[in-house]
Amino acid sequence: MGEVDPAFVQSLEHQPKLDIIEADGIPLIDLSPLINSSDNDSSLASLVSKVINHGVPLKYREKIELAERKFFALSKEEKKKVSRGEANPLGYYDTEHTKNVRDWKEVFDFTVMNPTIVSASHVPEDKELREWVNRWPQYPPELREACEEYAAEMEKLAYKLLELIALSLGLPRTRLNGFFKEHTSFIRLNHYPVCPVPELVLGVGRHKDAGALTILAQDDVGGPEVKRKTDGEWVFVKPTPNAYIINVGDIIQVWSNDKYESVDHRVMVNSKKERFSIPFLLNPGHFTWVEPLEELTNKENPKYKAYNWGKFFVTRKLSNFKKLDVENIQIYHFRI
Ligand SMILES: O=C(O)CCC(=O)C(=O)O
Numbered sequence: 001m002g003e004v005d006p007a008f009v010q011s012l013e014h015q016p017k018l019d020i021i022e023a024d025g026i027p028l029i030d031l032s033p034l035i036n037s038s039d040n041d042s043s044l045a046s047l048v049s050k051v052i053n054h055g056v057p058l059k060y061r062e063k064i065e066l067a068e069r070k071f072f073a074l075s076k077e078e079k080k081k082v083s084r085g086e087a088n089p090l091g092y093y094d095t096e097h098t099k100n101v102r103d104w105k106e107v108f109d110f111t112v113m114n115p116t117i118v119s120a121s122h123v124p125e126d127k128e129l130r131e132w133v134n135r136w137p138q139y140p141p142e143l144r145e146a147c148e149e150y151a152a153e154m155e156k157l158a159y160k161l162l163e164l165i166a167l168s169l170g171l172p173r174t175r176l177n178g179f180f181k182e183h184t185s186f187i188r189l190n191h192y193p194v195c196p197v198p199e200l201v202l203g204v205g206r207h208k209d210a211g212a213l214t215i216l217a218q219d220d221v222g223g224p225e226v227k228r229k230t231d232g233e234w235v236f237v238k239p240t241p242n243a244y245i246i247n248v249g250d251i252i253q254v255w256s257n258d259k260y261e262s263v264d265h266r267v268m269v270n271s272k273k274e275r276f277s278i279p280f281l282l283n284p285g286h287f288t289w290v291e292p293l294e295e296l297t298n299k300e301n302p303k304y305k306a307y308n309w310g311k312f313f314v315t316r317k318l319s320n321f322k323k324l325d326v327e328n329i330q331i332y333h334f335r336i
C-alpha cells in the first residue's frame, strides 16, 4: 500500500480511477460582451463552466500564484507560525478532513473582508458574534498585497457572475447582490504535494461547495473531477490556461429552488507533480437566512426550509477541523 497514513485512505468506493475520463460539454463562457456592456442578458445555464475574457488582469493571478508557491515552499515550522485555530480558522492548515477522510493537501485561508463578522458558535440560541482577522506570514512579504489585490478582482468578477445568474433565473440583474453586503467570502490557497499513492487518496474528497459560487484558478497540472449527472461517473476537468472554473454552490441551489444544482466534485492528486489552486468562495453575510426566493416558488412549493448562513458556515468549519463519526451539515437536512 505504500507509506501513507491510513487517515488519508479513501474507502474502496471513493478511490479515484487513474485512467481518467475527460469531461466534454463543460461550457466555455466568454464574458467579454458582459464586461464591455452594461445591459447584456446572456445566461449561465450550467452547474460547472469555464469563463474566459473575464476581465481579471493576468498580472494579479500571476502575482498571487508566485507568492503562493513561495509560501508553501517554506518549512512546516515556518508555515505553522500562521496556523489557523478553532476560534479564528484563518491561516495555514494541513489536516482538513472532507467527509471524515483526511485530504492530501495543505491550505492557507484568508477572508475578503477584514475583519469578517461571523457567528461565535454553531449553537442556534447563541447570538454572539466573532471577528475573524486575517493572519499574514512574514515570508514572502509580498503575499499579503498579492492576496488583497487578487481578492478585489475576484469580488468584481463574482458580482458579474451573480448578476448573470439572476438574469438567467428571470430576476432583476441585482436581485442577489444585497445578500453580500457584509459577505463572509474567503480565498483558499491550495497546495497538493506529490503523492506516492494517488489511487488511494484524494486532494479533496467529494463535496459540494456550501456557499453561493466558487471561482477557481488552477495551474496546468489538473486534478478536479466532477460527477456526471447522467451516469454518476467522475469526469476530469481539463485545465484551460487563464480560464476560471465556476461552480454553482448550495446557496444558489436553494435560492433557485433547485433550478440550479450545486455540483459534486473532488480533487485527484498526482504521483509526479505537485499542484496549486486558488478557489474564491463567494458567501453571503452571516445574518442571511437562506431560502428559496419567493419569485421562484409560486409561494406554494419551496423545497427548503430557511437556514441561517452564519450558523451553517460555522458548523461546517467546526467539522472540517476533526474527524467526526457523522456527516457534517448539508442543505438536504433542510429539504422539505
Ligand atoms: O483545488 C481544486 O481544484 C478545488 C478545490 C475545492 O474544490 C475546494 O476548495 O472547494
Ligand SMILES: [Fe+2]
Binding pocket: 207, 208, 209, 214, 265
Ligand atoms: Fe470545492
